[in-house]
Amino acid sequence: MRSRRSLDYAAYAVFILIIMLAPLVLEAFWLNRIAKFLVYGILGIAVALCWGYAGILNLGQGLFFGAGAYMIGMSLKLASATSLQQGSVKPVPDFMLWNAAPGAPTELCCINHASFLWIPFQWEGFGTFMGIALPAVIALLLGNVVFRKRVSGVFVSIITLALVLLVRLVVIDLQPITNGFNGLTDLGDFKAFGIDFDPYEVATYYLVAVVLALSLIGARMLVETRAGLILQATRDDLNRARYLGFDVPAYQTFFFVVSAIIAGLAGMLYVVVAQFVSPTFMDLSFSISMVVWAAVGGRGSLLGACIGAILVNIVAATVSDTPAFVEAWKAVLGLIFVLVVLFLPHGLAGFASDIGDRLTRRRDGESESQPQPVAAPGFVPTRGSTR
Amino acid sequence: MTAALTIDGVGVAFAGVKAVDQVSMIVEEGELRVLLGANGAGKTTLMDLVSGKTKCSEGRIYLYDNEITNQEEHRIARAGIGRKFQIPSVFRELSVRRNLEVASCRNPRVFANLRFGLSPASRARLDEVSALTGLSEVADQIAGGLSHGQTQWLELGMLIVQDPKLLLLDEPTAGMTQAETHKTADIIKGLRGLHTILVVEHDMAFVREIAERITVMHLGRVLAEGDMAAIEANPDVRRAYLGSRGIMAGAA
Numbered sequence: 001m002r003s004r005r006s007l008d009y010a011a012y013a014v015f016i017l018i019i020m021l022a023p024l025v026l027e028a029f030w031l032n033r034i035a036k037f038l039v040y041g042i043l044g045i046a047v048a049l050c051w052g053y054a055g056i057l058n059l060g061q062g063l064f065f066g067a068g069a070y071m072i073g074m075s076l077k078l079a080s081a082t083s084l085q086q087g088s089v090k091p092v093p094d095f096m097l098w099n100a101a102p103g104a105p106t107e108l109c110c111i112n113h114a115s116f117l118w119i120p121f122q123w124e125g126f127g128t129f130m131g132i133a134l135p136a137v138i139a140l141l142l143g144n145v146v147f148r149k150r151v152s153g154v155f156v157s158i159i160t161l162a163l164v165l166l167v168r169l170v171v172i173d174l175q176p177i178t179n180g181f182n183g184l185t186d187l188g189d190f191k192a193f194g195i196d197f198d199p200y201e202v203a204t205y206y207l208v209a210v211v212l213a214l215s216l217i218g219a220r221m222l223v224e225t226r227a228g229l230i231l232q233a234t235r236d237d238l239n240r241a242r243y244l245g246f247d248v249p250a251y252q253t254f255f256f257v258v259s260a261i262i263a264g265l266a267g268m269l270y271v272v273v274a275q276f277v278s279p280t281f282m283d284l285s286f287s288i289s290m291v292v293w294a295a296v297g298g299r300g301s302l303l304g305a306c307i308g309a310i311l312v313n314i315v316a317a318t319v320s321d322t323p324a325f326v327e328a329w330k331a332v333l334g335l336i337f338v339l340v341v342l343f344l345p346h347g348l349a350g351f352a353s354d355i356g357d358r359l360t361r362r363r364d365g366e367s368e369s370q371p372q373p374v375a376a377p378g379f380v381p382t383r384g385s386t387r
Numbered sequence: 388m389t390a391a392l393t394i395d396g397v398g399v400a401f402a403g404v405k406a407v408d409q410v411s412m413i414v415e416e417g418e419l420r421v422l423l424g425a426n427g428a429g430k431t432t433l434m435d436l437v438s439g440k441t442k443c444s445e446g447r448i449y450l451y452d453n454e455i456t457n458q459e460e461h462r463i464a465r466a467g468i469g470r471k472f473q474i475p476s477v478f479r480e481l482s483v484r485r486n487l488e489v490a491s492c493r494n495p496r497v498f499a500n501l502r503f504g505l506s507p508a509s510r511a512r513l514d515e516v517s518a519l520t521g522l523s524e525v526a527d528q529i530a531g532g533l534s535h536g537q538t539q540w541l542e543l544g545m546l547i548v549q550d551p552k553l554l555l556l557d558e559p560t561a562g563m564t565q566a567e568t569h570k571t572a573d574i575i576k577g578l579r580g581l582h583t584i585l586v587v588e589h590d591m592a593f594v595r596e597i598a599e600r601i602t603v604m605h606l607g608r609v610l611a612e613g614d615m616a617a618i619e620a621n622p623d624v625r626r627a628y629l630g631s632r633g634i635m636a637g638a639a
Binding site: 242 | 438459460461462464465469470472476477478479480481485486488489490492495496497498500501502503504505542545549
């Protein structure tokens with residue numbers, strides 16, 4: 001058992017080392033591209049925490065990603081050069097001016113009915129704070145309703161799925177303040193700690209890499225606590241946990257919120273790296289893609305899901321660069337998913353840990369001549385079986 | 388003697404049928420009470436009412452002086468009632484040891500549990516309980532791979548770790564071999580006096596082995612209460628089970 005765990009930690013260390021050293025060999029274009037994939041890796045962590053550890057299949061993770069993205073996007077929109085040159089001393093987003101009623105004052109307070117909501121976003125700190133706070137509050141409210149009402153399994157998936165589509169529609173409909181279908185483009189650089197995070201600079205890559213490493217370590221530490229253990233217990237048997245005296249909805253909601261915060265962080269970083277915000281972040285296909293990444297990497301492993309997300313996207317980027325596959329790569333992704341579900345139900349992480357088990361067993365077998373403890377009658381190894 | 392569990396005129400109806408009707412009973416502290424009755428007599432429903440799974444439509448339930456009627460399940464559990472289900476339920480993807488660790492978390496709050504590891508006292512208690520339930524050897528196995536008997540003992544072990552004031556055991560020997568049943572009886576006898584225990588059971592050999600006092604239920608009501616001999620001699624009990632050689636049919 002102990003060697004299993006140290007092998008696990010070694011894998012974390014190697015992974016973090018690799019992403020930290022990657023800029024040494026990557027040129028600017030790939031650096032930006034990989035930074036985007038690392039953002040997807042963060043999403044993989046969020047999905048694994050929710051799905052693998054809490055047993056909650058959230059098909060609307062894009063809602064939290066989108067919420068984080070829009071919040072920081074609003075701040076960065078106001079920070080862009082064009083917003084500052086709209087004939088006013090205060091910044092005003094260009095799309096608001098295009099659609100302004102004749103004679104409307106070019107001020108955030110009153111250019112249209114709802115534009116005042118943008119006022120606090122002039123401070124980048126507010127946008128950054130809201131990028132975390134909004135997903136957290138949404139998850140808290142949603143979790144409190146859904147889990148208190150003892151909704152579970154596929155019904156949670158359906159509710160989250162419906163919700164992300166609903167919010168997407170609302171965002172598109174609120175054209176005057178969200179720029180509808182077009183989303184927010186032409187954004188300024190994110191500035192923090194006195195650094196200008198230009199998307200093609202190494203600093204931006206490291207911003208993403210550090211947040212990824214911290215999310216990964218933080219999430220892992222969280223599931224190693226007793227609360228994390230109890231969470232896994234609620235995943236296996238809600239009722240048993242309840243009758244052991246645990247307030248199950250409180251545990252589910254807590255980790256649902258943590259997962260939402262991680263997804264919100266990912267949304268913010270995506271905007272910093274890609275410099276646009278779009279309602280497509282809340283498309284159903286995007287939320288489902290995240291689930292596929294986590295399944296490929298192994299939803300039972302935070303690191304696995306993270307690597308899964310990165311690998312699938314690297315493959316997707318490479319494949320869709322090939323002219324013949326521009327349209328077909330989604331089919332390739334679907335095929336990968338089917339193959340993984342059929343042959344690697346615990347994903348790449350399960351496959352890797354099987355190999356790790358075999359290696360440690362062989363090594364133990366060589367160092368000690370003692371035979372392995374005989375499994376009790378009726379013992380069937382569950383690893384590798386589908387749930 | 389103090390009353391550990393006081394059930395005072397509780398009742399509940401499902402679709403107009405009184406599953407439990409005006410049931411009153413008192414279980415003394417440290418007592419091992421067996422609840423007996425045919426299918427549909429209301430034994431499991433009574434346990435559901437005590438543990439909060441089903442809400443009573445009438446009556447009150449007290450654990451010592453603490454009223455627990457219709458509270459949420461996890462609050463009743465925290466008040467000191469541990470329940471074992473008829474179909475054994477354990478955390479199948481966690482190891483046996485981790486299952487017991489879950490049960491040993493004293494504080495149920497999320498934020499209080501944001502820390503690593505267990506206190507040495509809890510760890511010692513875990514070892515003690517794994518030994519008592521005979522699970523020390525399989526401590527590192529995944530619970531989903533245990534045999535049926537071991538699963539039952541693990542669930543029982545989780546309850547014992549919590550040190551509840553009252554244990555509700557719903558058919559703890561269901562589906563067990565004779566040897567397993569015997570071992571279960573040993574475990575339960577070992578708890579006698581330390582915990583107050585209420586057991587629902589059909590297996591008469593097992594009941595004979597462990598029972599002190601028996602309450603017989605019939606059609607949602609309490610039919611009789613007494614020790615083994617008194618129950619066997621009770622004319623009401625015999626009448627209720629007429630035609631099936633009585634409830635003692637399984638004893639032969």
